[in-house]
Amino acid sequence: MISSIRLDGTTACMHLSGTADTAAFVTYIEQVLCPTLRPGDIVVMDNLSVHKSPEVERLVRSVGAEVHFLPAYSPDLNPIEKMWSKIKNLLRSLEARTPEQLDEAISMAFSKVTAKDAMGWFASCGYSII
Secondary structure (H helix, E strand, O other): OOEEEEEOOOOOOOOOOOOOOHHHHEEEEEHHHHHHHOOOEEEEEEHHHHHHHHHHHHHHHHOOOOOEEEEEEEEHOOOOHHHHHHHHHHHHHOOOOOHHHHHHHHHHHHOOHHHHHHHHHHHHOOOOOO
């Protein structure tokens, strides 16, 4: 799965079978994330090599958003890590056993991410919430 999170709790998620290589990440940015971005948005990413593709930065900037990278080895500054923790816990509790059940469980888990969750995660990572 590849996802993002906004302060209002909305996510832009893509799940795939196989590895999340640069090509898959560029597809995610172009087809899933960029349509949700607005001019002035800030996309914060860690230093995973697929995030560093010049094409990723070009696509994000093409819609008027900015790209910022977190310092290396700083998951404590990344609110999406807290979202993944919630998603994984929910998926475990839903005990999906078939691909169809897993698709349903993923949708249900992401629907449980709230604005209150997101605001708390961003605040706990040191982001100033206006």
